[in-house]
Amino acid sequence: MALHVPRAPGFAQMMKEGAKHYSGLEEAVYRNISACKELAQTTISAYGPHGQNKMVINHLEKLFVTNDAATILRELEVEHPAAKILVMASQQQEQECGDGTNLVLGFAGALLENAEELLRMGLSVAEVTEGFEMACKKALDVLPSLSTGSISNMRVKEEVLPAIRTAVMSKQYGNEDFLASLIADACISILPAKVSFSVDNIRVCKILGSGILQSTVIQGMVFKRQVEGDVTKAEQAKVVVYSCPLDSMQTETKGTVLIKNADELLNFSKGEENMMEQQIKDIADTGVKVIVTGGKVGDLALHYANKYQLMIVRLLSKWDLRRLCKSIGATPLPKIVSPTSDECGFCNHVFVDEIGDTPIIVFKQDAKESPIATIVIRGSTENILDDIERAVDDGVNTFKALTKDGRTLPGAGAVEIELASQVSTFGESLPGLEQYSVKKFAESLEIVPKSLAKNAGIKETEVLSKMYAAHHEKKTFAGVDIEADCAAVLNAVEAKVIDLFITKYWALKFATSAACTVLRVDQIIMAKRAGGPKAKPNKDWDED
Incomplete structure (x- = not known):
């Protein structure tokens, strides 16, 4: 008679042998948060004009040296299911606006990091996610009031240049004026009278040799x-x-x-x-x-x-x-x-x-x-x-986004600090436990000026305190001055550092949605992978 060994009790006995099952805060939620934090920290150091480059070698052994978050993620092929949710949010941002992918990742990572603190303090997941959603709604309500104006005539080069220049600046710092001028000329020359602008109508031809200033x-x-x-x-x-x-x-x-x-x-x-x-x-x-x-x-x-x-x-x-x-x-x-x-x-x-x-x-x-x-x-x-080419692609997508919505916002982290102070004030007026997560949402918004300062080699705490001081004095356009030797603020509008309203709007929305989705996962059930063990190559096999 064969000896019958009982399977482990609980959920595991219902699954095929080899299936994995994690549940609860420790096993599922914190693990997911940890993976997302790692991913966000990888890309946030590439944020802004002084962002560091990443060297990525993909599965075909092609080398990429870039600070473009969308390219990094596409070539990394992230496997972790929770981190994949953030990747999908940033891809959605790429499709919607063509820019701001790093902002989605960095902000979602900061939200999850702060959510972990709240969960360890004893708040429930529902209270944290509800607070984040309330704060996001408040931030999106405040956002239109921070607009610096709207670009009315897309055919006037001087009007569209500042917005394109800022998008190009984060990829090609130092060449942004020349490239932005090229992109603006190309886009305006093919802008149709009524039909919507298509990014596909701007082609790029890469020819080795000479320098960037010989581009035409x-x-x-x-x-x-x-x-x-x-x-x-x-x-x-x-x-x-x-x-x-x-x-x-x-x-x-x-x-x-x-x-x-x-x-x-x-x-x-x-x-x-x-x-x-x-x-x-x-x-x-x-x-x-x-x-x-x-x-x-x-x-x-x-x-x-x-x-x-x-x-x-x-x-x-x-x-x-x-x-x-x-x-x-x-x-x-x-x-x-x-x-x-x-x-x-x-x-x-x-x-x-x-x-x-x-x-x-x-x-x-x-x-x-x-x-x-x-x-x-x-x-x-x-x-x-x-x-x-990636910088040109961002510039062209920025032009397309402007044709959908011409509103602009001050850049250099000015919008984020203004939103943080207003959302924080809103949090103090709330009676329930959600106020803690609303305040943490406001704190997460600081990731943008912090990253800009840190990547430029400036003390981030000093910059933040100076920016908060300026915003309390109703200087709503005060942003990080990355060209100063020490912590300093500048007027983002005067310095022509302009962000698009549509990019910021969708970035906040996608990042909050992705963070809440990750937090709401309380169990991870992984079925056994299909297929048997992989055959070991014979010594006589070809490398190919």
Whole structure:
């Protein structure tokens, strides 16, 4: 008779063997808070213009050196379920505003750290989360009153520059004026009259060499390629776009041709040549000067294209093909036929150029004609180029956010301190135990000026006391002066350090929501992972 060993009592006996189960404050809540705190502390040191860079090597061994929280999180691939909730909140912020991901993480981390103190004091989770939600509601009610004004005309460069400049400053400190000017020019040049602004219409072309100050904006598209034929330039050109290869088409069914003598062989190949020439001639007769194809270009087609002085561009990416069609107003054709005038696009200048030692093809439109602009960025290494691209991306997203809501707020931590003092006062008026968590919410808001000061190498306690003193004197625009040698405050509006209302609004909302979600978890149940043990590689196996 087999000996029956009883399973452990409680929840574990209902689960498959190998399942894990944690419950209660000690096992579940504090563990989750600890993981989230670690994650927040990792990214908060990269906050602000003086934020430190992180070196991340992803699973494909690609190296990233950046202080962009969204990139760090994307490449880290966080596994912990509670920390994942914070990551999801920051991703939501990235989709909503394109900026402020680090603020969401840092603030949520600070909320959870303060919540841990309250829970250890004896408050219940419900009281803490309720207090946080009340404080968040109060903060969002106060936020519109702190606005420095609204950007009314998006086509005036001087109005949008300060907001873009602040977004770029946190990624590329020192180059923010030059980059912000480039981004503003590119965005304003393609801003449609009524339809909403699309971030996808600002392209970035990264070319190694030279320095960041050699970056330029081109109205139209730039491709890092060579042309296929001999013609390298076309002015005021009609352009036809084919999504298929430019080659003699093969039949779908197999056929057998019986050739009896040499004349038949010559005539057979001649027929194919004549057909190809006729196709290219028909295209040239419509006035087309440039052919863009999405597939390979046959030798025969290339020969006749050179004969009829047609410029041939081959694009490997279907996305590039679509964007080019949008830029020049063409319709992509699935078959080699002579196009109608409606199907052709038009481009003012198509030419081959060389930047550094990189050959490029430029489709350039005259001012105000192109719905797509390309920012050509230069830099000495791939990492620098990637970092500039992320800064440009933040700037473009800031412009898009301004088209949704033009309100601005003072930056440099001024908003957070003003909210902290007002939320703290609100907490004192509450009768219940929620007042403790409302005050802790106000304390958590200090993470922004603290991080800005700490990363700039200034004593954070001194800065905080000076900022609180200034805000009590009704100087609501007083923020951290990161350029001063010692703790000092500045007027954020005069210094043109401007944040967007929409970014701050969503950051507060997402961070509070994520923190409350993590706190409300009282049990972690992990089912047994699928699959058996991983096989150990044999010594004869390939590394790949």
